[in-house]
Amino acid sequence: MRILVTGGAGYIGSHTCLELLNDGYEVVVIDNLSNSSIEAIKRVEKLTGKNIKFYENDILDTEALLKIFDIENIDAVIHFAGLKAVGESCMMPLQYFKVNVTGTINLLEVMEKYKVKNLVFSSSATVYGDPATVPIKEDFPLSATNPYGRTKLMIEDILRDLYRADKGWNIAILRYFNPIGAHESGEIGEDPNGIPNNLVPYIAKVAMGELKEINVFGDNYDTADGTGIRDFIHVVDLAIGHIKAIERLMKNSGLVTYNLGTGRGYSVLEIIQNYEKACNKKLPYVVVDRRPGDIAVSYADSSKAYEELGWKAVRGIDEMCRDSYNWQYKNPKGYSE
Numbered sequence: 001m002r003i004l005v006t007g008g009a010g011y012i013g014s015h016t017c018l019e020l021l022n023d024g025y026e027v028v029v030i031d032n033l034s035n036s037s038i039e040a041i042k043r044v045e046k047l048t049g050k051n052i053k054f055y056e057n058d059i060l061d062t063e064a065l066l067k068i069f070d071i072e073n074i075d076a077v078i079h080f081a082g083l084k085a086v087g088e089s090c091m092m093p094l095q096y097f098k099v100n101v102t103g104t105i106n107l108l109e110v111m112e113k114y115k116v117k118n119l120v121f122s123s124s125a126t127v128y129g130d131p132a133t134v135p136i137k138e139d140f141p142l143s144a145t146n147p148y149g150r151t152k153l154m155i156e157d158i159l160r161d162l163y164r165a166d167k168g169w170n171i172a173i174l175r176y177f178n179p180i181g182a183h184e185s186g187e188i189g190e191d192p193n194g195i196p197n198n199l200v201p202y203i204a205k206v207a208m209g210e211l212k213e214i215n216v217f218g219d220n221y222d223t224a225d226g227t228g229i230r231d232f233i234h235v236v237d238l239a240i241g242h243i244k245a246i247e248r249l250m251k252n253s254g255l256v257t258y259n260l261g262t263g264r265g266y267s268v269l270e271i272i273q274n275y276e277k278a279c280n281k282k283l284p285y286v287v288v289d290r291r292p293g294d295i296a297v298s299y300a301d302s303s304k305a306y307e308e309l310g311w312k313a314v315r316g317i318d319e320m321c322r323d324s325y326n327w328q329y330k331n332p333k334g335y336s337e
């Protein structure tokens with residue numbers, strides 16, 4: 001089976017390409033490398049001993065998409081390509097709607113034209129807004145608090161409407177909680193541009209001595225230690241979830257939606273403590289103001305994915321921190337070295 005992976009050079013995409021190749025799938029990638037490096041693709045090829053057919057193109061480029069579907073015999077698409085920084089989305093909303101929403105519509109139109117109607121879509125726990133209770137189940141109310149979240153919600157709505165109109169589609173909407181960590185080889189991992197926005201990539205830079213101290217965004221939340229709680233999930237577990245979703249689509253699943261999380265939350269301070277064990281160093285931090293838009297607690301009920309996909313996250317917080325640090329230690333400048 002041949003899978004088109006949009007955004008396959010990115011953080012989650014590269015880990016998913018690796019699992020796909022190891023499971024015997026053929027992989028075609030389209031990525032404009034706006035937030036990634038071709039080096040990630042090369043390393044996945046090296047780790048698996050298999051080739052990826054790579055197209056350096058934009059999903060907004062319809063001609064390029066048509067060409068790929070014309071040449072390659074695509075059976076299904078895993079759609080990661082898009083912009084993902086919440087803060088940036090507030091500064092440049094049009095760019096986010098264009099790339100995420102218009103880019104997805106472009107892709108869907110070309111898929112429809114070529115009668116490729118199997119799609120796995122990267123959604124996010126952000127579509128639950130500020131949930132009234134935890135753990136979060138798939139049927140909880142949906143809302144968005146920023147343009148990035150709104151793009152995910154809009155795309156989900158488009159996919160639901162598309163499926164209502166044409167039951168020939170098989171669509172898996174995967175709502176990721178907080179992916180962290182890296183492949184255990186330390187060859188591929190997360191390589192954010194500039195100063196990281198997300199907690200664990202930031203901690204990794206402090207552990208390497210590149211940044212001075214961790215800013216803890218608020219310690220007055222209604223949680224045991226006052227800091228925010230999230231459902232951190234190892235990126236390799238997440239990648240495997242995509243294989244399970246593809247398997248399910250191939251049985252004509254229709255439209256399905258799953259939370260991909262571990263079901264357990266860790267606070268910011270707990271993550272710092274676990275990371276200290278992984279890097280065997282004390283990590284300095286200061287408590288600063290809350291970050292606007294952050295919620296106190298988010299963690300998943302992922303039992304639906306277990307029941308219907310046979311998937312559950314098996315890697316614990318020790319492995320997440322160990323693999324994050326191993327990647328950062330081996331690649332202090334990410335892929336650019």
Ligand code: NAD
Pocket residue numbers: 006007008009010011012013030031032033034035036037057058059060079080081082083084099103122123124125176177178179
């Ligand atoms: P990433 O930025 O590492 O990967 C996205 C990839 O898409 C990059 O390689 C980038 O170059 C590519 N891309 C961006 N715009 C493109 C365009 N117009 N045409 C072609 N390629 C383009 O991000 P990631 O963390 O791997 O996230 C993958 C997906 O998962 C995204 O859709 C993101 O919104 C979603 N997601 C991520 C998280 C997270 O915390 N990382 C959480 C929930 C959902």
Ligand code: UFG
Pocket residue numbers: 084086124125126176177178179197198199200202214215216217218227228229230268291294
């Ligand atoms: N945090 C800090 N200091 C930092 C960065 C984060 O204290 O330097 C805290 C945040 O306040 C939050 C927790 O660490 O309590 C996690 O923050 P992240 O930025 O790592 O992750 P978020 O939960 O805010 O958001 C991430 C992605 C979103 C996605 C969401 C759910 O950035 O795009 O996970 O998948 F929607």
